[in-house]
Amino acid sequence: MSTTTLRVKTAPPFRVDASPLLPAALASLPVAEIAWLMLPAGNDTVAVGDLFDVSRDDAPAGGAHDEPALVIDGAGAWLDRVGARLDAGRLIVRGTAGDCAGLRMTGGTLAIEGDAGGFVGCEMRGGRLDVSGDCGDFAAGALPGDMEGMSGGTLTIRGHAGARLADRMRRGLVLVGGDAGAYAASRLVAGTVGVAGRTGAHCAYGMRRGTLLLAHAPASLPPTFSEGGRGFEVFWALLARSLASEIAPFSQWRLPRARLTGDLAVDGRGELLIAG
């Protein structure tokens, strides 16, 4: 399949909603028509051709793939909702992404080769989202007022994550190569969250079920967490196999040395596994 490339001409002084820029949708349009697409920008709209140089290459980006690809080159923090509702294809963002990258995506692959703003992978349902840099608050969480955060797919953040990582997350896998801010995995309903660095205050607050993998024990935990005992080797073997192809250090982790369970203030069937 072909690769469509949008190269930023000049960063605009206003925020732009990039949600219409999806690989499959753009692959079906002629290059000239793509330039005439209108993107929401605050209370106004802006044409793709005014922001980007549009080109198309029949050779797929990053090797042989049979799915449409879209490359946004030179993106900045002004580009919000990139990959929102992505359901197929590959979207590669070279540069920084704004807020809500991968919002409610259900499939495909979104790779951000830089930092991402807040709400990355928010209410994500499926697919894969990779952030090579840091991200803001509420990654894999829920939009304000919504009851459910991420409920499927895989989100990896090689850098640091902000506060409220995986808040209200229900299903899926979130891996953070660096530190996570306050309230990491707070109100977690289920799913798996891994943090290779340090976690901030109130880690796992209100966690109902799910698994939180930590390289370091939290500085403090609420008294509503208790020792989780042993005897989870078989489950760990299954989980470790699924992590084998993920980012380091999770791909190399051995059987955790400690297990804590909680938050007993709520359901209490969540678990914190501290890496061995």
Next chain:
Amino acid sequence: MSATTTDTAPLTINGTAIDATFAEAFPMKATRLVITARTAAWAREAAVSLTGFATSVIGCGCEAGIERTLAPADTPDGRPGVSVLLFAVSSKELAKQIGRRVGQCVLTCPTTAVYGGIDPATSAAPLSDRAPLGSGLRFFGDGWQIAKMIDAGHGPTRYWRVPVMDGEFVCEDTAQTVKAVGGGNLLFLARDLDAALAASEAAVAAMRRLPNVAMPFPGGIVRSGSKVGSKYAGATASTNDAFCPTLLGLSPRSELTAEVGAVLEIVIDGLTEADVAAAMTAGIDAATRLGRAAGVLRISAGNYGGKLGPYHFHLHALAADLAGERR
């Protein structure tokens, strides 16, 4: 069951006559379960227990057998394992048998875990529905059980973690079932019981080297071959008098000659028609390699005239490419 003759040209391999007849088999529902444990011995204990009293759907609810042992690299959790095959006449009965047998024989066995063993993406057998596995057994956890979705590269799979006294019993939520074939069979007519046993054991050993098949009777061999019906009301099956050596001269249906001293049967269930055919071919090959010199006089098969089962395995066709001296 009778041995209705359909093929006319005689076939003899190493002095063993292959009857011009066919085995008649039926559609069944089947699944494969992978049982793992801390050691291969405990995995086998669970598998033997699960496949016990599963010789015939007539009285056991299902037919089951151990398919093969699995190396740690071939199991989902990297531990030694055993794969078993279960066959039943309907999806409902198969689901019932899976729940009962896994609940009583695997859940109870130290260190075990159990997973579905049929990959829908690669299955040669037509897919049927998904039978409950952990989704029913989870209630043993009394509310302490935990569900976990894990994606090991084949799409998200739901597992249950049920607290038990040696840690956790881990099992997959459901097991894929398939439309399979049951009732392939071979009859070994021998000079005496020792020869019949030798031929049957060699045939079973050859069949067990093949995937996707189970020989559900004890040791893979059945001595009480049956026919449909009985002189007694209420009995659905009775002894296959046509192949009982003590009834030679008594039963009008007898298909034996005076030189036949014993007959043993192997019943084969497989995931596909090709799997059953391959196992029957391997069995015929193993028995004819022993040949008449070892007392293996004839090989036959049971059928119902071809009117009941849609799968017909003609012995001459199965033996067409086998090695050996022919007459």
